[in-house]
Amino acid sequence: MANNFGMKGYMKGALLLTIAALIVKALSAVYRVPFQNLVGDQGFYIYQQIYPFISFFVVWASGGFAVAISKMLADAESSIHPVERKRIISRTIFYYLTMLSIVFFCLLFFGANFLSEMMGDKQLAPLLRTGSFVTLFMPVLALMKGRFQSQGEMVPVAYAQVFEQFVRVAVILIGATIIMHTNKSLYAAGNAAVFGTVIGEIAGIILLLYYSKKLHIIPRKIENKGSTWPILKEVTVLSLSVSMSSLLLLCFQLIDSFTVFSILLHNGMDHIKAMEMKGIYDRGQPLVQLGITIASSLSLAIVPLVALQSKKKGGRGSTPFIQLTYRASILLGVAASIGLVIVMPYVNQMLFETNALSNVLMIYVLQIVPLSVILTLTAILQGMNKLKIPALILIGAILLKYLGNLYFIPKWDVLGAAVASNIALFLSAGLLMIYLKRLVHSKLATKEFYIKLSIASGSMILVVVMVDQLFQIFFHVATSRVVAIAIGGCLIFIGAFVYLTIVAKTKMLAVKEWFLLPFGRKMARYQLLLNKKK
Template sequence: MDKHTPAAHVERSAKEQMLRGSAWMTAGSILSRILGAIYIVPWRIWMGAAFLTANALFTKGYQIYSVFLIISTAGIPSAISKQVAHYNALNEYKTGFKLFWNGALLMSAMGLISCGALWALAPWLAVHDPALTQVFRSLAWPLLIIPLMSLLRGFFQGYNEMAPSAISQFIEQVARIIYMLLMTYVIMRLGNHNYVDAVSQSTFAAFVGAVFGLSLLVIYLFRQKERFAGLAAQSADQIQISVGQILIDIFKQAIPFIVLDSAINLYYIVDQYTFNPLMQQRYLVGKPRLDEIYALFAGNANKLIMIVVSLAVAMAVTALPLLAAAATRGDRREVATQITNTLQLFYIVMVPAAIGMAGIATPLYVLFYGYDALGIHMLELSSLLAILLGLFTVLATLLQGLFHNKLAIGEMLIGFGVKFALQWPLIFFFNVYGPTLASMAGMLVTSGLMLHSLRVRYHYKDKQTWRRLIGITAFSLVMFAVVRIIVQTLSLIMNPASAITAIVMIVIALPLGVGVYAYAVLKTRLADLIIGQRIAGLRRRLHIR
């Protein structure tokens, strides 16, 4: 195809939008996740000997809260993003605005209902554990306003405006962490030293963060009031749709997002309620120690790998409105191109990030949590799980963006069934690593089914994608070997359990590992093929021929 044809322009424009949107969402997600991991360092110090127990309590609270959060937002950000992009592609801006304002009323009601439900159900969900009940109730408050904040983010994303979402996400996280650390210090160092109170205030910090995040989005909305009024004035007005039909459309689109967005949390909830009893059937170990072990993979490792998974979430959010618009136009060629671009961009970023994390697992874990051999091994295994979690996130979003909601849900449930069926036998044979291995098996099955469905329906360039994935994986393994050799060598001459040593290892190994991988994908032109010709300028500046 000639590079000057309209089709070539559309393809290039869509790729550029995706890269630009991914950059914003990746920056927001990564910075938020990094902040969400960094706070652990002072939090761990101030919690003292109660850290692992407190972290298990924090993790159990957030796992259930996350499901309530997904239900209370009812998949609205993604559904609104998808529907707004759909109506905008039809030049029906007024319908998109009507959908937004009615959705705002709905989300306010959902916030009240979900807040009340979590408060009332807290004792039952906590299995009548007073400490966990207190944590659940502190997490009920953010549910009041997060649904409305999520709606605003989805609205902006429907216009391919990722900056408001990314910046508000970052501000929300900053405010949350400042409040969390301040209250933890006051309670544990100046107050009654009750770790349950400290954890409750740490979780209530989500409400404080949400207030700041919502405020910023409202400011963005009012600043663009004239622009939105102009778009409404030029709307085609060919679609007449009632408020009731709008709400029905929202729910039709939202319910699949609820199920699929809950998937990762449901995997961890299975672990939360089955890990202790299944382990006690096979091994002689008490509940306090099992809670600590649970915190190692569901709390500590999960918090770090979600930094990497957030890369996939950012790409998925960016791809959704572009795919919905292409599907609305009936442009199957563009859809296939978008699928290919999304998958290859995911692989070139996600695979080296996850494998690299496994390579520096020891210093990374020591820096955030202190030395724990079991925790380090769990992080190494969880780093591989991160690739599958990220792939599932992207594939589920692709199917939803193409209006294959039932298919996506069915394939997710098959994988979830595999996870549930393998939970006990894998715990029996692999001890504490069993839950993570079961999650990997479930996600692998679901991802395989979803890839097959996309290939059959849209004939994206799967062979080309597999070839490039093989190259990406090979370069990532070379990078892994380099960083692992550096870490192992430094461990021979420095104390690997020291936080200072961990920083030295990361500062040396991480840039070298990134440099090795970057050189490989630039030298072979693999980066050019996936990211585009703009990367050629970087190669020239680096004098890589």
């Protein structure tokens, strides 16, 4: 085991993984903007139809399984025969993952025609076949990441995550650029983007192999390995619990892939117009991903503290950390969501060239609030080893989203899909809050906190709307992308300044609480400055 695998080494490793995860999530959201600009709304629709298929198993294996493997291997250290136990666990999980990867590969490769027909677009089949190959690399990738993390060696894992995402984004954008300047086939550009994911995963494996040196990928065969069912059960439950909030969002996107375009066609909409409308609707996904990036970092940073404090006897235990995480997620989620709503026409044109369907995207980005809560609360409940109820709640949200799409899309087109997502997410976030409150026997936030939050949000809305009106009165210029960038940028800065100033002035979080949050030191200093305290 690595010598630095003490608490200090663990916290440094956890911080490194948090930063790596932030970079990966930011890249995942940001690259979609130039890609959409290259291929347009039709091309964006093509890629977004396939994206959740290839990402589902990647997130589950590379994220959930890797963490589960690391925990199980670390726990094996306390067994009677740790070396043998680790080999049994590694070998069992490797074969289990191999079986799952073959199942997913066959489903995507041989079922490509069926799945594309279900989505209402047979030309998507080649893209599904290309994406299916990414599943074959997951067993090796998950096992290597899990091995490194179990030994406290976070650097290779962090570097691999960032490297594979950089390679993936580079292949996607370079491939799309070349194709759009040659044969200009949107489906070919989409296929190149899917191929980028495959290449990215291979790049991650190559880097981990470079770091591994003497690490055996496939553990040696062990005699008398005993029952494998407990290992399979534990790794399945752990992997799903770790990745279930991320899988929730992908399940919603899968439902949209199967329902939105096909229902629009069934309603009599023209094929090209339906593609464009779905592509414009999908613009909301990178915006939501950026909005929940901070909430994701909160869940990664706070969960170890919650897990540690939950085991302590006496005192308040993990309750203060749980309350802080909840309040911070609400605080930042509301800021991102409402901020995007009030400047959406400008943001839409600034990033995606037109302000089409801005009203739909305004509804769409409201998801940031419940998703921020869901991400942090499921992570907290995972730290408390409470998995069953959150899983049931999120499964219910997926079912509600599907039924909502079937009901609302025929009535309101893509607006119906956004409404269905919001209903399912707000309801599941509320149920998670109720469940967690019962566990901690304490309020997650005071009435005073919600009043201050309303004041900060209302003030931001009022100031931004007033400044926007002044811009409209004094600057009579035609709407263009340059104007959208200038005005939108100013409004975003003003809104953020007003919101954060009120948050700091009213002390919605204590100074010492800001120091516990990722990148909270500057807010702590600003709060001290505003309140004139040394």
